[in-house]
Amino acid sequence: xxGAANHLIIPLLGKFKGELSARYHLxxxxxxxxxxxxxxxxxxxxxEVREQMxxxxxxxxxxxxxxxxxxxxxxxxxxxxxxxxxxxxxxVIAREVNLMEEFGISxxxxxxxxxxxxxRGVEDKHVDLINRWRKFExxxxxxxxxxxxxxxxxxxxLIPELVKYSQAL
Amino acid sequence: xxxTLRAAKQLVKLWEQVGLTPDFPALGPYPVGDSVGxxxxxxxxxxxxxxGRYNQDYQQYxxxxxxxxxxxxxxxxxxxxxxxxxxxxxxxxKHYLTTSPTQSAWFERFSMGCVRxxxxxxxQDWAITLPAMHALMDxxxxxxxxxxxxxxxxxxxxxxxxxxxxxxxxxxGAEGMVYGGTTTTYMWWxxxxx
Numbered sequence: 001x002x003g004a005a006n007h008l009i010i011p012l013l014g015k016f017k018g019e020l021s022a023r024y025h026l027x028x029x030x031x032x033x034x035x036x037x038x039x040x041x042x043x044x045x046x047x048e049v050r051e052q053m054x055x056x057x058x059x060x061x062x063x064x065x066x067x068x069x070x071x072x073x074x075x076x077x078x079x080x081x082x083x084x085x086x087x088x089x090x091x092v093i094a095r096e097v098n099l100m101e102e103f104g105i106s107x108x109x110x111x112x113x114x115x116x117x118x119x120r121g122v123e124d125k126h127v128d129l130i131n132r133w134r135k136f137e138x139x140x141x142x143x144x145x146x147x148x149x150x151x152x153x154x155x156x157x158l159i160p161e162l163v164k165y166s167q168a169l
Numbered sequence: 170x171x172x173t174l175r176a177a178k179q180l181v182k183l184w185e186q187v188g189l190t191p192d193f194p195a196l197g198p199y200p201v202g203d204s205v206g207x208x209x210x211x212x213x214x215x216x217x218x219x220x221g222r223y224n225q226d227y228q229q230y231x232x233x234x235x236x237x238x239x240x241x242x243x244x245x246x247x248x249x250x251x252x253x254x255x256x257x258x259x260x261x262x263k264h265y266l267t268t269s270p271t272q273s274a275w276f277e278r279f280s281m282g283c284v285r286x287x288x289x290x291x292x293q294d295w296a297i298t299l300p301a302m303h304a305l306m307d308x309x310x311x312x313x314x315x316x317x318x319x320x321x322x323x324x325x326x327x328x329x330x331x332x333x334x335x336x337x338x339x340x341x342g343a344e345g346m347v348y349g350g351t352t353t354t355y356m357w358w359x360x361x362x363x
Binding site: 010027028029030036037039040045046048049052060061069074076078080081082084085089092093097099100101103104105106107108109110111112113114115120121125127130131136148165166169 | 298301324334339
């Protein structure tokens with residue numbers, strides 16, 4: 001169980017697929033997952049770097065001009081490192097996996113995350129809660145038919161439930 | 170085809186019973202010009218013969234159909250497209266009536282024929298495993314400890330934070346790229362307690 005202060009809030013700002021305009025989304029996340037992944041540590045390091053660069057507002061993931069970074073740049077950087085992992089530890093990433101073809105920043109993290117969460121016993125209701133944007137996508141830009149309890153749920157009260165997902169990873 | 174021909178013959182027979190002259194719309198010749206998207210169709214077929222990502226001999230339908238989308242966008246932005254566009258419906262649900270050649274009935278059938286003949290080779294992205302995530306983060310952690318240059322540290326911190334947030338938050342690429350925002354949201358980077 002996550003302690004009261006053992007989480008962080010990831011703010012998202014933008015126009016998501018299926019939405020009509022940019023809006024804020026707040027994503028609570030465990031500071032450290034049960035397997036030892038450390039979101040809090042890396043977010044803190046990124047803030048440290050940004051502050052040293054004098055950037056205290058704007059997108060967290062940005063290019064040299066402060067504009068939102070291109071996904072392709074990050075994808076190439078991540079693939080380079082995954083290839084190094086594959087070379088060094090084929091038991092972790094099998095040599096048969098063609099990372100250049102099969103890794104995609106658009107889906108690999110989400111697919112891995114959802115599969116891992118389910119294999120580690122996260123209940124479907126928590127998986128659905130984290131992936132709730134699917135309802136917005138299916139609504140094709142209109143407000144989806146959410147249950148009345150979703151409209152009246154408050155983020156701060158829901159945090160313990162929302163954090164269970166990342167905590168289990 | 171057979172049922173269409175049978176229906177036409179029946180109509181002729183019925184019309185003749187009451188003295189009407191059989192009258193069908195002309196099946197040709199077509200007027201000179203391209204009103205149904207022949208040019209775009211030719212372009213798509215030529216594009217399909219270029220080497221693709223999955224196969225050296227051809228490109229996927231999902232790739233070549235972007236030519237149609239591109240042409241349609243250009244048409245919608247043109248004087249002709251803008252002035253001829255009409256809408257039906259209310260505030261929420263709208264239907265757009267356009268004279269774009271790529272929205273013709275012929276082009277719809279052409280596209281459908283392409284899909285049926287070419288098929289669609291859909292390959293899902295590899296799902297990154299938990300051990301692979303840990304190995305990736307360990308590698309980035311050692312890089313972070315090693316590099317001193319500001320630009321390198323910025324890249325390491327960015328891709329590490331991006332990867333771990335995308336994984337722990339179950340985000341897709343496009344969603345992950347919009348983290349952050351204004352001064353207000355920047356403050357939300359801080360840890361909060363309840």
